[in-house]
Amino acid sequence: MTTFKNLIFNWLKLFHSVKDENLQWKTTNQDQQIKLKQVRVLAEKNLEAELKKKSVQLAHEITLLRTKNDTELSMFKTRCKQDIKDYKQYLASLDQLKRSIQASYTHLPEAVAFTIHHHAKHLLNQMWEAKDFEQKMRHEMQLIQFMTTVHEDARLNLEGATTGKLPERTLSLIRNK
Numbered sequence: 001m002t003t004f005k006n007l008i009f010n011w012l013k014l015f016h017s018v019k020d021e022n023l024q025w026k027t028t029n030q031d032q033q034i035k036l037k038q039v040r041v042l043a044e045k046n047l048e049a050e051l052k053k054k055s056v057q058l059a060h061e062i063t064l065l066r067t068k069n070d071t072e073l074s075m076f077k078t079r080c081k082q083d084i085k086d087y088k089q090y091l092a093s094l095d096q097l098k099r100s101i102q103a104s105y106t107h108l109p110e111a112v113a114f115t116i117h118h119h120a121k122h123l124l125n126q127m128w129e130a131k132d133f134e135q136k137m138r139h140e141m142q143l144i145q146f147m148t149t150v151h152e153d154a155r156l157n158l159e160g161a162t163t164g165k166l167p168e169r170t171l172s173l174i175r176n177k
Contacts, residue, residue, distance in 0.1 A: 087128060094120045097150055104154035107165060116167070119174050120146055146173055 026033075098117035101108065123146055127139035153167035162168075 087124075090124050091121070093147075094124065097147060100154050101150060101167065101170075104157045105165070105167060108167075112166070112171075115174070116150060116170055120150070146170070149173055 094117060097120060098113050101113045101116055102110070105113075120143065123139060123143040127136055127143055130136035130139055150167065150170045153162070153170050156162045157167070
């Protein structure tokens with residue numbers, strides 16, 4: 001039984017020596033552990049402050065982006081409204097062009113006047129739908145040339161300067177397209 005007591009005693013002694021070493025290590029390194037805790041607390045506070053700062057910066061940037069996007073959207077809506085207004089004015093001008101043809105060529109079949117009007121509207125739509133600026137300008141020049149030719153034909157017919165009963169130059173432009 002003494003062996004058993006000795007074994008238990010040795011285990012207890014070993015257990016206490018490990019605990020003593022652990023206690024001694026903790027005592028020796030207590031200052032370092034306190035410093036590490038302080039450093040960790042400071043790092044956490046710095047990180048929290050940095051996160052708050054970044055959060056405020058991001059909120060500010062989001063506000064700026066929203067303001068910029070709202071402004072751009074407002075400008076885009078204004079441009080679209082103006083484009084619609086301009087398009088309506090073009091259409092009104094084309095209707096006036098058709099009436100001018102009908103007034104100048106009273107004997108002209110209505111279908112011919114509508115064909116001229118339709119062609120002008122087609123040129124307008126090509127100009128309006130063009131994505132490329134150069135293409136848009138080319139279509140615009142075609143529309144201007146066509147409308148000028150129609151007005152010139154109508155004027156010359158009203159002045160009696162033409163012998164034909166049809167707007168020949170206008171119809172020639174349509175045929176060549």
